[in-house]
Amino acid sequence: MRAAGARDILGRSPKFHGHRSRTARELRQEMAALERDVAGGDPSMQQRMLVERAVAVNAFCRACEERMAGGDAIEVALWLTATNTLGRLARQLGIQRYAKPVAKGLDAYLASKPELRIEAKPGPTL
Numbered sequence: 001m002r003a004a005g006a007r008d009i010l011g012r013s014p015k016f017h018g019h020r021s022r023t024a025r026e027l028r029q030e031m032a033a034l035e036r037d038v039a040g041g042d043p044s045m046q047q048r049m050l051v052e053r054a055v056a057v058n059a060f061c062r063a064c065e066e067r068m069a070g071g072d073a074i075e076v077a078l079w080l081t082a083t084n085t086l087g088r089l090a091r092q093l094g095i096q097r098y099a100k101p102v103a104k105g106l107d108a109y110l111a112s113k114p115e116l117r118i119e120a121k122p123g124p125t126l
Contacts, residue, residue: 023059030055038093047093054089057082 034051035043043051064079110116 027055027059030058034093034095037095050089050093054086054093057086057089061086 031051034054035041035048038047038051061079061082064074064082067074
């Protein structure tokens with residue numbers, strides 16, 4: 001017997017109503033986004049397996065955090081283990097944060113933000 005991955009759960013679980021529920025849609029979107037970030041959008045089978053696990057672990061972490069926000073108690077050790085696992089999966093997948101490109105100079109930045117432009121008003125003449 002093999003372990004069920006996120007794809008299997010999305011396809012078979014009555015809770016997800018065969019891909020139609022909001023939760024199933026969100027999990028599929030997360031899987032697709034991660035797969036695009038991995039290996040230029042063409043992940044190997046092993047990378048796909050890690051993506052599925054990362055999405056499942058992230059869903060578990062999110063559920064724990066929603067319970068905490070609602071005032072319910074959670075097993076903090078399980079949540080911490082899951083968050084650490086998620087970090088390790090991200091490292092294994094090679095996912096890292098990259099700096100966003102910054103506009104070249106103030107003039108370029110202001111040119112990209114028309115809502116920040118201030119029209120010069122003629123002042124008093126001397």
